[in-house]
Amino acid sequence: MREFGYRRADDVQGAVALLAADPGARLLGGGTNLVDLMKTGVERPALLIDVQDLPLDRIEVTADGALHIGATVTNSDLAADPEVRRRYPALAQAVLSGASGQLRNMATVGGNLLQRTRCGYFTDPAAPCNKRDPGSGCPAIGGEHHNHAILGASAHCVAVHPSDMAVALAAFDAVVTYETSDGPGELPLAEFYLPVGRTPHRETALPSGALITGLRLPPAPVAAVSRYRKVRERASFAFAIGSLAAALDVRDGTVQEVRLAFGAVASRPWRARAAERALIGGPASAEAFAAAADAELAAAEVLPHNGYKVALLRNLVVAVLTELTEEAAR
């Protein structure tokens, strides 16, 4: 077997030091994605730094009313947390819509953010893939791409980000906090994932040697009326072909505030700001919802087999915002 080192980190500083010392090191959370990729040879780390025991497993309300979620909180614990369920129900729904109970018990918040695409070319080391092997090409563009990106992709990569959780986080303006050997830092989720461009192998703006320590969810009263809808090819354990995190505040039939983020349409969770702008101050009607979705999806660039996602996302926006309007009226 390909040999690799294994170290268990006891504290954040220790983990960061180990990471800084070995450019071939990778952080191991629940291992639900990384270990699979190691088995198939997609990932070949020289050293695994196990961060599961780090004291980052708390969910706490901070003094400013934000929710701080530790990086090693499991997906199961995140989805079950009463504050999360009350204040950001779409986040709990998103997490529960992903993977299986067993995987959610293992998977961590930090690992979920950093999981890799499930593009079938990326996961097959025998295939070319610009993300796995820069410069080797993207066979998905001329090949199998019916679950690939319609927004923000490039001629170098059309893979989609697989996380459900990150879609809800994008809607709620989450901030990723991290630690490096030079000290702590943070990145808004909107800046956390890099545009694809010519460098699909560079996925995040995390500085090298950074350890994600957690997430900060700022207070967002609008999030209390929120929903995550995920469409997938089977009911069991499958990645989204299109998903939507939405939150809505309607008063007297007028949209006061709205949050929309799309999943499985881009290399990152896609915050639909054009759609949000189109809705604010306007009527909460099916026609307005559809027009807002169209405003966002006007930028879509479809391939021969993924154009259905435009209709799918449009329909999801209309359906979910209509439901939330009804929910708010109750």
Next chain:
Amino acid sequence: MTTTTTGTPAATGAVGAARTRLEGLAKVTGAARYAGEIPFAELAHGWLVLSTIARGRIRAVESAPVLAMPGVLAVLHHGNAPRVDGDYTGPLGAPDPVLQVFQHDRVPYVGWPVALVVAETPEQAREAAEALVVRYDQEPHEAEFSAGHPDRYTPQGSDSPAETAKGDLAAALAASAVVVDARYTTPEEHHHPMEPHAAMARWEGGRLEIVDSNQGSGFVAQELAHLFSLDPASVRVRSEHVGGGFGSKATRPHQVLAAMAATVLQRPVRVVLTRRQMFSLVGYRSPTAQRVRLGADADGRLRAFAHHAESVTSTVREFVERSADMGRVMYDADAHHTLHQVVPLDVPTPSWMRAPGEAPGSFALESALDELAEKCGMDPIALRARNEPESGPVSGLPFSSRQLQACFREGARRFGWAERDPRPGRRRDGRWLLGTGTAASQFAARAAPSTAAVTAEADGDFTVRITAADIGTGARTALTLVAADALGVPPERIRMRIADSDFGPAMIAGGSMGTRSWSWAVMAAAGELREQLALGGVIPPQGITVRSDTTAAIAALAATERHAFGAQFAEVAVDVTSGEVRVRRMLGIFAAGRIVNPLTARSQFIGGMTWGLSMALHEEAVRDRASGATVGADLAGYHVAAHADVPAIEADWVDDPDESDPVGIKGIGEIGVVGGAAAIANAVWHATGVRHRDLPIRPDRVLRAGDGGRPGS
């Protein structure tokens, strides 16, 4: 060899009473060992290297660096492998050329075996295998199947004709008041049991011994004897527990490679396939393109029937997915035409996957019947009743039993079919449109010669030896019940020993023929033994053994159309704005002869119906045109129905006596698959008013087919 008669089974009541599996406790506690995990002293491990090109020649296998890696014992390839002989015809025809591993430098598809690395540990073998550099001279390939492909041809030389024709089809269609002419497609599908393929080979006392996971140890032993030019008696294959087969666990390259490496190294060698390797090495169901034409009078009576089916074969071996066979049994017409054609491509050879032919064929045929019912303004069950044939539409032979209408009657009653509004798109539950559909099931009830030995032991127990295979179906338990009744003793007194080629020739677990064929042999030997014991006397220490061979009895069976039948019902919910299709319930009523063990029989029917659901909505292997390889070749990329997709599925059966049949047992392993996908597709039509003629019915297809669900529409 004493008897070929069976007599009347004794009525001790073992057959027909629900029993849990004899080995169930061992399996759920982990005590049951599978081929990939049984320890052997001095065991070495082989890891396969597969081609990464779809067509060409191997220019070089650069084994020297790999041989220097830790633990590596050998690298076998076409330049150094022992010769094997594939020039024979086995019970399933000439061997798949992929079994003649490493005999030449040609590569006919992606995933063709090009080398085996053997090492002290599986990890060392794997690392070395992944490091092995193989150089190729690549040639252009073609791996994409499409309907009407210019290279398609009508195969010759099968035991069943590729084409049947009677009457003037064009004239009958022209004279029909109602005509359906529809094209259907099904994708490439794979049969992956939970347990991957694994085989250990060693030479023991001058015999080649294989510990395997297969569907027929006798067949595998025969093939290995042929391939290695050995005396059949000097090959022993055992396969105690098998974690699923579905047609995939025949003789495959891993057994040949283990035997080859054990011979070269003179020590035990095990070869285990990975999930990814299984996508090219263990067979699969060909994609199909089918055209069904039905012409009927206004009252639904068929005048014209045509079912043409195209499928893929490889360039190395012809395999025909016999999708058009079902119509030769189900429906008659003055003009009746069935045709199979194949397209050779640079892809692995397709094979028999659970309900071969009938699974894709029934989707097209039973969808077309539903379309005809719609056009005639008839209830689909009434349409089928109107077209119930007197005798085999093609053979002209009588049916030994045909309880299809009884299945529909009982199914309709239990499903609540009478309350159904036939108009599509009328029922809604929130965002879901609801619909129901039905389809017929059918599978041939064949038998193949088998031998069995039954021993009356001195302690009063009985030992049965038969080269049967229990691939998870409960065959071991079923045969115990059959033996108990045949001997007139409680099942607890039977010691059932199976899956050892030394027990003599027997049918494989395949073709829905296993339990029927094996039971026949067990009943024959047990019946004869019982007669001997009735004469009295003392049982000697070595016991009294009676052997049976059913070859003559099966040959003497009257020529009739022998089939199991069934009726399947499905209720689905469809959200046309998201494209999601969910099955809410399924009901299958079957007529499949005598049911030996209701507990495991129900499991097999439900498992088959789940396959139908999975085929309808999920399963699809995608082949990359540029590389010729499968994209997403794992169970994350290849979706099968899992728990949340499988709703309340109910399976039951009606009486199906056949006085002319000495065993009265029909196979149940495959019929559950047949018609399930059509019942669901028909229900999707009923829910939405849109016909889906291409499987699987993916969300994107539903979205594209619908109106897009614009607000207010």
